[in-house]
Amino acid sequence: MNLFTRLFRQRKKTPLDKMKMNISPDQAAKMLHMIQNTQNVELTCDDVHGLLDQYTEMAIRGEDVVGLLPLVLYHLDMCPDCREEYEALSRILHAV
Numbered sequence: 001m002n003l004f005t006r007l008f009r010q011r012k013k014t015p016l017d018k019m020k021m022n023i024s025p026d027q028a029a030k031m032l033h034m035i036q037n038t039q040n041v042e043l044t045c046d047d048v049h050g051l052l053d054q055y056t057e058m059a060i061r062g063e064d065v066v067g068l069l070p071l072v073l074y075h076l077d078m079c080p081d082c083r084e085e086y087e088a089l090s091r092i093l094h095a096v
């Protein structure tokens with residue numbers, strides 16, 4: 001069982017959660033599986049850049065990015081470069 005499957009099983013889903021979620025656990029699991037094939041659990045800056053658009057849009061829509069993309073959040077916490085990128089993207093998307 002991969003990390004994403006575990007995370008999805010741990011989460012208690014409410015009907016509201018289901019309405020807000022626009023990527024399925026299956027898609028998310030595939031996405032993470034792809035990432036995990038190239039490395040262990042931590043994401044590289046390249047991985048984060050690849051997910052950042054989606055992550056930022058989800059965050060702006062108030063979706064559960066912590067539950068869905070915890071590894072991105074974790075990376076942003078540790079990596080000032082990616083955090084800067086995220087903040088810039090967030091400003092741009094907020095301005096639209």
Ligand SMILES: [Zn+2]
Binds near residue numbers: 044048075081082083
């Ligand atoms: Zn980074």
